[in-house]
Amino acid sequence: MESILMVVFVISSFVILWAMIGYPFSLKILKFIFKNKKLDKNFNYIPNVTVMVVAHNEEKVIYNKLKNIIKLNYPDDKIEFLVASDNSTDKTNEIVSNFIRENPSYNIRLYEVNDRKGKTNAQNEAQKTVKSEILVMTDANSMMEADSVKELVSVFTTEDVSYVSGRLVIINQDSSDIASSENQYWDSDTKLREIESNLQTITAGNGAIYACRNDEYFDFDPIECHDIAMPTYYALQNKRAVYNPDAIAYEKAGETIEDEFKRKVRMNRSILRNILPDIKILNVFKYRWFTYFYLGHRTCRYLLWISHLVLFLSNIFIVTSYWVFMVAFIGQVLFYLLALIKAITKVENKYLTVIYYYCATLLAQWAGVYNIITGRAKPFWDKAESTR
Numbered sequence: 545m546e547s548i549l550m551v552v553f554v555i556s557s558f559v560i561l562w563a564m565i566g567y568p569f570s571l572k573i574l575k576f577i578f579k580n581k582k583l584d585k586n587f588n589y590i591p592n593v594t595v596m597v598v599a600h601n602e603e604k605v606i607y608n609k610l611k612n613i614i615k616l617n618y619p620d621d622k623i624e625f626l627v628a629s630d631n632s633t634d635k636t637n638e639i640v641s642n643f644i645r646e647n648p649s650y651n652i653r654l655y656e657v658n659d660r661k662g663k664t665n666a667q668n669e670a671q672k673t674v675k676s677e678i679l680v681m682t683d684a685n686s687m688m689e690a691d692s693v694k695e696l697v698s699v700f701t702t703e704d705v706s707y708v709s710g711r712l713v714i715i716n717q718d719s720s721d722i723a724s725s726e727n728q729y730w731d732s733d734t735k736l737r738e739i740e741s742n743l744q745t746i747t748a749g750n751g752a753i754y755a756c757r758n759d760e761y762f763d764f765d766p767i768e769c770h771d772i773a774m775p776t777y778y779a780l781q782n783k784r785a786v787y788n789p790d791a792i793a794y795e796k797a798g799e800t801i802e803d804e805f806k807r808k809v810r811m812n813r814s815i816l817r818n819i820l821p822d823i824k825i826l827n828v829f830k831y832r833w834f835t836y837f838y839l840g841h842r843t844c845r846y847l848l849w850i851s852h853l854v855l856f857l858s859n860i861f862i863v864t865s866y867w868v869f870m871v872a873f874i875g876q877v878l879f880y881l882l883a884l885i886k887a888i889t890k891v892e893n894k895y896l897t898v899i900y901y902y903c904a905t906l907l908a909q910w911a912g913v914y915n916i917i918t919g920r921a922k923p924f925w926d927k928a929e930s931t932r
Contacts, residue, residue, distance in 0.1 A: 662923030709749030710791030812912025
């Protein structure tokens with residue numbers, strides 16, 4: 545029995561260490577080995593584009609979003625703007641309709657979703673009205689740089705590129721220690737995506753700014769989000785999902801742990817299926833780097849919630865077997881105690897904040913799993929007000 549527990553301890557330790565340290569370090573090595581791999585761009589490619597904004601009760605930000613997107617640096621006769629309102633009950637639809645009347649020179653449409661079923665469903669419905677070659681999607685609270693659409697489009701250089709994710713820049717990283725922690729996490733994660741992209745394909749995008757070929761759009765289950773579902777879907781068709789850091793959108797991170805926690809719970813609403821969404825991913829001979837990327841970047845991270853619990857419980861039973869297990873157990877207890885101290889005292893210390901933020905992320909994964917098991921996972925959510 546003790547031997548089994550030791551094996552469980554080692555496996556759990558590996559999953560955690562590989563997800564947080566091993567995999568990022570391995571990509572740095574790959575970046576050095578394949579340092580000549582770069583993103584191809586073709587700015588002579590200027591297809592018809594639809595910029596879709598999905599909104600639910602976004603009266604606080606939708607007017608500024610509309611002003612932002614009509615200033616995009618793209619030929620007026622090649623671009624249209626589509627607001628997919630997910631059963632908004634505030635003044636969102638009114639604001640959009642008034643903006644359309646006041647700006648007749650721009651090609652802007654409002655699509656009203658009758659039943660609120662979440663962002664993905666709204667995208668599924670609205671996409672069926674799109675005739676453009678490229679579909680760009682962006683959030684209502686994300687402000688896009690003027691050249692962002694041009695940058696997204698420029699990467700569709702070959703037929704195997706089906707999806708392009710832009711770069712989200714967090715603009716309020718100095719507003720709170722929570723926003724700062726999210727910015728640090730996001731900055732490190734996007735560096736990994738850039739390496740994945742240059743080698744083959746990314747395993748996730750971001751909802752603030754991305755694009756796909758309209759004729760390759762797929763109606764995903766509303767419980768899923770495009771951030772994870774789209775890159776995986778295209779990769780399994782031997783298509784590429786790539787990352788262009790020059791296509792930029794700006795957004796605020798959650799400034800309170802409550803807002804950031806709610807956001808992460810929402811992100812984990814399909815965590816169980818995303819651990820290994822398709823057994824075909826394991827076919828390394830067919831999917832090559834994608835298999836390695838997904839297992840390291842996604843599968844291991846989606847297993848952190850259970851890995852930490854199994855590690856702690858197995859450690860309890862073998863704590864006296866060898867000194868290394870005693871050290872590991874003391875280290876875990878101290879780690880969680882430091883997170884608790886931060887939660888209780890609210891003391892400002894960057895090291896405590898990182899530990900606290902990490903533990904909150906684990907709890908959000910557990911909350912996501914709980915919601916799935918109890919049938920409470922839903923495709924829509926209450927937005928984080930501090931991000932507006």
